[in-house]
Amino acid sequence: GNGYFTYDPGFVSTAACESKITYIDGDKGVLLHGGYPIEQLAEQSDYLETCYLLLYGALPNATQKETFVNKVRMHTMVNDQMSTFFKGFRRDAHPMAIMCGVVGALSAFYHDSLDITDEKHREISAIRLIAKMPTLAAMTYKYTIGQPFMYPQNHLSYAENFLHMMFGNPCEQDKVNPVLAKAMDKIFLLHADHEQNASTSTVRLAGSTGANPFACISAGIAALWGPSHGGANEAVLDMLNEIGDASRIDEFVAKAKDKDDPFRLMGFGHRVYKNFDPRAKVMKQAADEVLAELGLENDPLLIIAKRLEQIALEDEYFIERKLYPNVDFYSGIILKAIGIPTSMFTVIFALGRTPGWIAHWNEMISGSYRIGRPRQLYTGPAQRDFVPLDKR
Numbered sequence: 001g002n003g004y005f006t007y008d009p010g011f012v013s014t015a016a017c018e019s020k021i022t023y024i025d026g027d028k029g030v031l032l033h034g035g036y037p038i039e040q041l042a043e044q045s046d047y048l049e050t051c052y053l054l055l056y057g058a059l060p061n062a063t064q065k066e067t068f069v070n071k072v073r074m075h076t077m078v079n080d081q082m083s084t085f086f087k088g089f090r091r092d093a094h095p096m097a098i099m100c101g102v103v104g105a106l107s108a109f110y111h112d113s114l115d116i117t118d119e120k121h122r123e124i125s126a127i128r129l130i131a132k133m134p135t136l137a138a139m140t141y142k143y144t145i146g147q148p149f150m151y152p153q154n155h156l157s158y159a160e161n162f163l164h165m166m167f168g169n170p171c172e173q174d175k176v177n178p179v180l181a182k183a184m185d186k187i188f189l190l191h192a193d194h195e196q197n198a199s200t201s202t203v204r205l206a207g208s209t210g211a212n213p214f215a216c217i218s219a220g221i222a223a224l225w226g227p228s229h230g231g232a233n234e235a236v237l238d239m240l241n242e243i244g245d246a247s248r249i250d251e252f253v254a255k256a257k258d259k260d261d262p263f264r265l266m267g268f269g270h271r272v273y274k275n276f277d278p279r280a281k282v283m284k285q286a287a288d289e290v291l292a293e294l295g296l297e298n299d300p301l302l303i304i305a306k307r308l309e310q311i312a313l314e315d316e317y318f319i320e321r322k323l324y325p326n327v328d329f330y331s332g333i334i335l336k337a338i339g340i341p342t343s344m345f346t347v348i349f350a351l352g353r354t355p356g357w358i359a360h361w362n363e364m365i366s367g368s369y370r371i372g373r374p375r376q377l378y379t380g381p382a383q384r385d386f387v388p389l390d391k392r
């Protein structure tokens, strides 16, 4: 080939970019956004404020926060043509399949987004994406259950609005439970960014070609869908349901350890965290609080989850490989308690991750960057002469 390069499958030891947005120390279990620990943000900030932090690199003052929240509010509706677009999907489509399509389709509505060299255009695209994701996510759900789409209500908070569009219907005055809205906001916040994970790296790679932000985020949604990444939250709940009873946990732990069996304990392990995932700790506490508030402490799935965590943490196989519960392990339990159907879990992750994706895209486009173009080790046949069809 031409020149030398390193061989690093899975990018285990290759930094692909510089970034100021998020810092992770995987050995210590530290996660900082703009320098602020995730535990403090989860406790004292809220989702939209954290979005601001990711996009602008600093916490907003009161006026900046109000202006930002109002800007997001102004953009919650989607073009009415969108409702026709949804109708092309089967009702039983997986919500992530619909999301890949409808988010990508936003590029067809906002032609100004195609000029990515203009900072103002990039900013408005970021605001539009953050504002419209809850609307599109809720429309996806409503479409799959055959209920009419609900319009956003801009007097509600971001999380309340999402729950209103998910669970409200035109026949009833719905009232959003503030406890559930707070938990929802925390889930969004805990997913907001995680530096160069597979989906964010996908957004950056797509963005490095100069593609528009809606197309890039749609690529990120596709990458997030897989069970090794964001799809794990849905897979965790499927797994807990399949285990069904605490007496069967040992059997599943044995399967996960068996190298001839492709089964893995969903919600365990992480490429970077080799101590614990700090988000999982916050999530676990939030799960306890929400279930207590709703009187669901004895939820059988929660009991299985806790027992499974305990057994795995004491097992040599998991200790040796430093496999701890990750963010997806406890989020599903809270989402289930809130009433979110399992097939929507990964959509919630996508919604929460949108500011991270767009902040990384914007950071790349505003700085100096080159098209992403990995190399390969060729292992195919050496050069040979073409054989005519009648000689094969």
Ligand code: SDX
Residues within 6 Å of the ligand: 010, 193, 194, 196, 197, 198, 227, 228, 229, 230, 232, 256, 257, 263, 264, 265, 266, 267, 268, 269, 270, 271, 272, 321, 323, 326, 327, 328
């Ligand atoms: C997310 O990267 C991010 O930041 C992602 C994320 C984000 O916010 O963006 O944090 C979100 O994607 C969380 C991860 C969700 N995925 C899962 O919960 C699925 C289950 N976990 C795994 O498949 C796995 O642990 C990964 C994908 C998370 C990490 O994969 P790596 O880094 O490539 O690690 P590996 O597969 O090489 O595992 C190392 C060893 C292997 O054993 P040995 O061959 O060395 O004997 O650990 C074993 C693996 O077989 N292993 C597991 C396991 N995870 C790893 N064994 C059993 N159960 C598991 N879950």
